[in-house]
Amino acid sequence: MDSRLILLLSLVASGVAALCSGWLDPYYYDVCISIGINIILAVSLNLVNGYTGQFSLGHAGFMAVGAYTSASITNALAVKFTGMPIGAAEVVFVLALFLGGLAAAIAGLAVGIPSLRLRGDYLAIVTLGFGEIIRVLILNMDFLGAARGLSVTWHNTNFFWTFGLASFAVYVVYNLVHSTYGRGFVTVRDDEIAAEAVGINTTKYKVIAFATAAFFAGLAGGLYAHYKQYLTPEGFNFFKSVDIVVMVILGGMGSTAGVVAAAIILTLLPELLRMLSHLPWIPEPVQPWLENRLILYSLLLIILMLTRPQGLFGNVEFLRKFMAARRAGK
């Protein structure tokens, strides 16, 4: 089965899901949208952290760039499009999302180019720094609402756009790293010096990885903006970046299927624990421990690193195995 067919099927599935979503309880609807947005974020960060081996801690910053850019565009056009047919607004919405993604990609280039000579933990700190600088800049921009936050007029994010773009992100990242050209990413991860020695332009690969990941983070940010309809710089702080990193690590750095699974698990887990913590037989002092997502994440990180650093799914590519089996059977 061709991966393009899978993409098409998932697009149709997201369309059907969007048509049926009216029946869903608003709480479950909210969780589902979060899952979709988190899949985009985790899969795109996996391109940098997992496949290219460049540890980035500033993904929330790129998300912020995309969210604020696309929200500013739709906010500016909101008045003009009030009387327009539904289709026109949708086109503008998608354009705004992509422009947000582009703005984030440019920010990604800005991070990628100067950070090229860094590796490992230095790069992590610099990307953390860039993420924080983006947040501080937004805090000081009055036209973006600064600390007051920015209201977003449009509410166009639905199941189709969220899961459609999530499928698109999975498709692009998966095919990129499994193409002849894209194996360069993995080469950079496995041994940068050796990659350089056999003539791979490691610099170019790192920049492309950063920009592509930032582009998708920007898309996710745009979806988030047009779903929550309210943005604050605090929503894109270091802890948001850590959330995404935990998804990549739990799924297994370098496994798209694993990261998608981890994004779903880690979005559901805090909700499940919140429900659990209110069960009558759970003693009151234990409740806040169960509800605290960050304690859970931090323990998860420590235990994973001590016992299973390759993540839950390691380097196993379910999709790839499945497709190879199909091809062999043909």
Added chain:
Amino acid sequence: MDITQFIQQLVNGLSLGAIYALIALGYTMVYGVLRFINFAHGDIYMLGAFFGLGLAPRMQRIFPGSHSIPGALAILIASMLLCAAIGVLIERLVYRPLRDRPRLTVLITAIGVSLFIQNVTQLLCGADPKAFPELIPVRAIEGLGDLTVLTSQATVILVTLILLFGLHFIVQKTKLGMAMRALSLNPTACLLVGVNNNTVISFTFALGSALAAAAGILVALDSPSIEPMMGNVPGIKAFVAAVLGGIGNIPGAALGGLIIGVTETLVVGYVSPAFRDAIAFAILILILLFKPDGLLGKSEREKV
């Protein structure tokens, strides 16, 4: 430019820089012996302040009377000891099993440890800022003309100097200090000549954590409001200070801390307070681009 105002900013910057310098020493020492960034170091600094808060009423019973110097000293030392123990414990339980793993694995674990300490403290003590008791009488020192130097600022600078000289003595004159320096040069050779590397690494963590705890208490003298997330930003700025001075280099970390502190105060005073937290990152990016080995660092060739 008004010269008195400039000197005033310089004094404020020095007392802030002293705090960064104390935290930076922990980063640089751990990096020197283990070659990894201990992300949880900023949280040890936070714990230092919280231990001080918890110990203050108990110490006041032992040393009665408000603002007694022995009482304040006892709080400082007890908090340093407690943090040293916690630093050693973290190394023993978490970092030691990971010693031969890739550096990225250790970094991720350290982020986990940092989040864990912060959130457990938040659950146990509450997320709201706490008022730190006034351990020494805070007032302006008289006889300096237009210059305002608070007793707390003077204490911060004085205590930092004493601790720096103490550290210098330990690293340069004692056997454990010599072992630390040897370990940072070549761990395998250390093992061959009979150094117990584990002891030396534990000792390094103890020293670094104790200095961070002192920084936590000192910062609470000057700005008496502490909360569980207070370690994040100073931790990162101190890390930048360590990189600025040349990571792994002890005098470099102290110098870097002072430079970061003074630069930050000057930018806040003369440009805009809005960019306070972005300055350190800007310095970090510039340093890594133009002089990645830091001001006092020696360059290391990467071996294939």
